[in-house]
Amino acid sequence: MDLADMGAIAALLSVPVALITAWWNKRSAEKATDATLIAGRNQADASVAAVWVQGRNEHERWQYSALGDASAEFLRATDALVRTVERLPNLGHGEREASLAEHAMSVERAYVPLELLAPPDLLSPAKDLRSYCRLLERLALDRAVLRSTINALEAGWRPGNPETCDDHHHNAAYVAWQLLVDWDSKDDEEKWRDRDLLEFCLRDSVTVSDEQVAQILSQTAAPQPGRS
Known part of the structure; x- marks a missing residue:
């Protein structure tokens, strides 16, 4: 090549x-x-x-x-x-x-x-x-009515000793106060029996208005014994 x-x-x-x-x-x-x-x-x-x-x-x-x-x-x-x-x-x-x-x-x-x-x-x-x-x-509203009523009743009987006081308004306030404080511990028969007394004492205490009395009675209503 x-x-x-x-x-x-x-x-x-x-x-x-x-x-x-x-x-x-x-x-x-x-x-x-x-x-x-x-x-x-x-x-x-x-x-x-x-x-x-x-x-x-x-x-x-x-x-x-x-x-x-x-x-x-x-x-x-x-x-x-x-x-x-x-x-x-x-x-x-x-x-x-x-x-x-x-x-x-x-x-x-x-x-x-x-x-x-x-x-x-x-x-x-x-x-x-x-x-x-x-x-x-x-x-809350029912509690407020009850609490304000109890406060008013306490103010109504505290000016005197309820055991010796002769003022029937003070005595009524004390009885109403005691009834309300003990109300939950009562049975239906006791509530029915005491409801008229509660109303009388509330009104006679002259410490709460008619409207408050009606509200308290509505809250403390109890069925009549013997009725379902």
């Missing part, structure tokens, strides 16, 4: 080498592009994950803060209701119902956010407390 033949072979080989080189360069560029795309996608995924985690953490902080605020508001509302019930005997009859309704509604409104935010272990005692407040609301 002479130099001319070798030159021809070299010329023939130069074409595939050039093609291979071009293909290799193209493949390398594609790999670099793919790597760049993958790195970019990974970075994007990481950014999205970081934003999601941050958003979740911020939501959890907001939820915890909102739960704390809602719990505090609920406790304030229940405390205000209890204090209102304690003050009811000192209010006029017309004021009692409005004041009680206002604070009872505040408890109900304050409970609603807890239903949405509170976990079960916190919601359960909150629910029990709301039930207690509802029971308190149902009994």
Whole structure:
């Protein structure tokens, strides 16, 4: 083989080498592009994950803060209701119902956010407390009438010793007071027997209004013995 033949072979080989080189360069560029795309996608995924985690953490902080605020508001509302019930005997009859309704509604409104935010272990005692407040609301007005009547009767007989006092108004106030204090311990027959005496003593004590007398008699009503 002479130099001319070798030159021809070299010329023939130069074409595939050039093609291979071009293909290799193209493949390398594609790999670099793919790597760049993958790195970019990974970075994007990481950014999205970081934003999601941050958003979740911020939501959890907001939820915890909102739960704390809602719990505090609920406790304030229940405390205000209890204090209102304690003050009811000192209010006029017309004021009692409005004041009680206002604070009872505040408890109900304050409970609603807890239903949405509170976990079960916190919601359960909150629910029990709301039930207690509802029971308190149902009994509060009758309790206020009874408490205010007892207070008035105590003021009516305390100016003198009921055992030696000759003032029949004072004596009537004392007897009515004693009857009311012991009323829950009486059976139905005793309540029926003493109800007329209670009414007489309440009226004769001149310490309570006719409206209060009617309310007390309504609360102390008892079935007539022998009737179902």
